[in-house]
Amino acid sequence: MDYLRKIENWKKEGKKIVFTNGCFDIIHAGHVDYLEKAKALGDILVVGLNSDSSIKRIKGKDRPINPQEYRKKVLQALKPVDLVIIFDEDTPERLIKEVKPDILVKGGDYTINTIVGADFVMSYGGKVKTIDFVYDISTTKILEKARSKQ
Ligand SMILES: Nc1ncnc2c1ncn2[C@@H]1O[C@H](COP(=O)(O)OP(=O)(O)OP(=O)(O)O)[C@@H](O)[C@H]1O
Ligand SMILES: O=P(O)(O)O[C@@H]1O[C@H]([C@H](O)CO)[C@@H](O)[C@H](O)[C@@H]1O
Numbered sequence: 001m002d003y004l005r006k007i008e009n010w011k012k013e014g015k016k017i018v019f020t021n022g023c024f025d026i027i028h029a030g031h032v033d034y035l036e037k038a039k040a041l042g043d044i045l046v047v048g049l050n051s052d053s054s055i056k057r058i059k060g061k062d063r064p065i066n067p068q069e070y071r072k073k074v075l076q077a078l079k080p081v082d083l084v085i086i087f088d089e090d091t092p093e094r095l096i097k098e099v100k101p102d103i104l105v106k107g108g109d110y111t112i113n114t115i116v117g118a119d120f121v122m123s124y125g126g127k128v129k130t131i132d133f134v135y136d137i138s139t140t141k142i143l144e145k146a147r148s149k150q
Pocket of ligand 1: 020021022023024025029030031033034059105106107108109131132133134135136137138139140141
């Protein structure tokens with residue numbers, strides 16, 4: 001797989017790989033803050049992006065608003081993001097096992113115990129971190145606000 005070759009090359013260059021995942025349906029200030037802080041924990045930021053069908057299963061049939069290729073395009077254009085990989089399962093466990101990141105990151109809505117893949121990453125000495133929310137915003141809140149104005 002092409003993305004794994006890229007990641008292997010970065011590792012050979014001694015770069016620290018940070019991995020996170022999410023839906024990133026409507027990008028907001030919270031996402032940007034989060035991605036900047038995630039990137040600052042290492043050298044390369046790899047983002048696992050939920051496919052459309054996985055979002056439908058997790059968040060309901062009305063989601064996502066934006067299809068995966070559009071979500072990927074926006075995410076890839078953000079400064080801290082080096083690589084976006086779409087995954088189709090409900091959790092990124094398989095992808096985390098492929099990528100073997102040095103640092104696994106999720107938002108402050110998670111604890112180390114609830115982060116999928118945390119045990120795996122810690123098993124080889126990798127680190128697991130959460131990043132606190134600074135902005136009180138989410139894609140769901142944006143949609144609720146927009147719908148209430150209709
Ligand atoms: N306001 C925020 N501040 C910091 N991190 C955030 C914020 N909102 C989401 N994140 C983080 O961004 C990542 C991707 O989240 P996701 O795409 O599910 O965003 P969301 O806005 O919470 O979506 P939804 O409202 O649909 O659940 C997650 O790790 C999440 O913790
Ligand atoms: O940040 P969210 O929206 O809570 O996380 C989603 O959760 C999914 C999974 O159930 C927990 O890892 C995950 O597949 C998805 O990438 C989102 O992060």
